[in-house]
Amino acid sequence: MRKFNIIIILLAASLALAACKRTPVQDGVAVDDAGTSIGAGADGANASGLGADGSTTGSGLGGSGFDGDPLSKRVVYFEFDSSLMTPEAQVIAEAHANYLLSNPGVSLVLEGHADERGTREYNLALGEDRAKAVAQFMQAMGVQTSRLRTVSYGEERPVALGHDESAWGLNRRVEILYGN
Amino acid sequence: MTRLRPFQIFILVLLLACSARPALAQLTIEITKGVDAGLPIAIVPFEWTGTTPPPQNVAEVIEADLVRSGRFDATSHDDFLEAPHDNTEIGYKNWRLLKTEALVVGKVRSVAPDRYEVRFQLMDVYKENQLAGYQFVVDGAKLRKVAHQISDIIYEKLIGKPGAFDTRIAYVTVQHEASSGAQYFLMVADSDGYGAREILTSKDPIMSPAWSPNGVRLAYVSFEGGRSMVYVQDVVSGKRQLLAKFQGLNSAPAWSPDGKRLAMTLSRDGNPEVYIMQVADGSLKRITNHLAIDTEPAFSPDGRDLVFTSDRSGKPQIYKVSASGGTPQRLTFEGKYNARASFSPSGDRLVLVTNQGSGYQIGVFYLANKALQVLTDSNLDESPTFAPNGEMILYASQIGGRGVLAAVSSDGRVKQRLRFLNGAVREPAWSPSNQKL
Known part of the structure; x- marks a missing residue:
């Protein structure tokens, strides 16, 4: 009897959950306002396929890279509210700059990020400052400006979702992304 | 009434959770800290004249607005001694007994398919006079907007600053x-x-x-x-x-x-x-x-x-x-x-x-x-x-x-x-x- 009850519970629960899924979502219903409506419907901007996925994902760096090789590291980290490159960041950036100098066809995207503390727009600027700091470092080593592109996502794309220093430290970064 | 078995309760809870689902995209607002003494106000449910009930409860929206501002204490409907719908029906003593200072009464009337006439009066319980009174005729889809506009009028009359409910x-x-x-x-x-x-x-x-x-x-x-x-x-x-x-x-x-x-x-x-x-x-x-x-x-x-x-x-x-x-x-x-x-x-x-x-x-x-x-x-x-x-x-x-x-x-x-x-x-x-x- 007890077993039977459990089965009923499970069955009913799955039915109930299925019912949840079928609940109509009120998409594209116009909201009246001062005689007009919010065009969030089919012809609204949400219907257009946004998010052309402009981000560039890093492709493999042929052959090289054992653990401890700075070229195997694609991320450099920063202190809070700072775009100064740490000695470790400089070693990594230097390795990538040298790679670019010996591989003329390769170009880089330097993607700057910030942790969640502070305001979003300021952090967007901070992310750009960080990306530019790495770019300028590489330019000083002789890499042509045209081979380096910078972009900032501020605090909008964290890699660590926590809310403590261990997460923040991972999010204050510039990602070195190889593309063409 | 038969007692619900535990698993029945469980299903009921699940179903209730489901029924709340369309509102998931919505937000609800709760006061986490209010003023020590808000202005005591009573909002009497509006009189409804028509066949099918209106799509929105105008008085309820007004009351929620005013309470949410933290500036008002709404008198409990359970304590109401009468339910007036316009100024001629008000026994002011009944409201002074409840220490209510302001009273909102009103009516919603169906005037055509999906057209509603909304009227309200804001009364001073102690001076026994009208502080504001308006009438609107709108489509059903605009009843909430009218309710927010009424809240704005009440807020401005009683607090002395424009409301921001119709935003x-x-x-x-x-x-x-x-x-x-x-x-x-x-x-x-x-x-x-x-x-x-x-x-x-x-x-x-x-x-x-x-x-x-x-x-x-x-x-x-x-x-x-x-x-x-x-x-x-x-x-x-x-x-x-x-x-x-x-x-x-x-x-x-x-x-x-x-x-x-x-x-x-x-x-x-x-x-x-x-x-x-x-x-x-x-x-x-x-x-x-x-x-x-x-x-x-x-x-x-x-x-x-x-x-x-x-x-x-x-x-x-x-x-x-x-x-x-x-x-x-x-x-x-x-x-x-x-x-x-x-x-x-x-x-x-x-x-x-x-x-x-x-x-x-x-x-x-x-x-x-x-x-x-x-x-x-x-x-x-x-x-x-x-x-x-x-x-x-x-x-x-x-x-x-x-x-x-x-x-x-x-x-x-x-x-x-x-x-x-x-x-x-x-x-x-x-x-x-x-x-x-």
């Missing part, structure tokens, strides 16, 4: 799906959270929504093009325009009070600087010129000045500069981090994000005496936005690691939390006062 809020939500990654939504809802609608959906971040002064357009930053660009979207038609796609950052849009200019941050000339763009022709005027970060511009209500954030002193602080350019003047000195300032509607105060040594809170900076008052007590508060009447400040906070919205009265006495049931919420922007019907 909207824009905000950004993010949902992380294991399969598809993050989804960003730019949302618009009524000021009470009702009727939330997506106006933009993207796989890439959406930031910095800003209402045009006429409440019809939103400027915002979207990364859909692979980096930050500034767009302007008409919330009525959904049509939008890509306004700034210069090299580098295109960010932090802020409207001028006349709606003709947008201040924004661009790094096209090398590093983040504040510019003003003429919306009509896209022409630019550079306002700041410094190697430091200059960003987060906001116009003064008279359109003459801008405040912005700069770390030219080493840490982010608030500066003021003429909207025609010139030498910026530093405003904030207290605290190690002051950013994203914007003016109160009357122009006498700034609301900003401040760090006084223990995290990030919302503060109000009084321009006359340069005093900074911290209003909130979490440690990751951001994106403050004034209600158009200057009475409340909506902002983004975190509870249990999740983005939520909260509101605080500009004197810090009333606090509210806006609850969404899923996803993280951020970057609220309170619309200007809406136009009349």
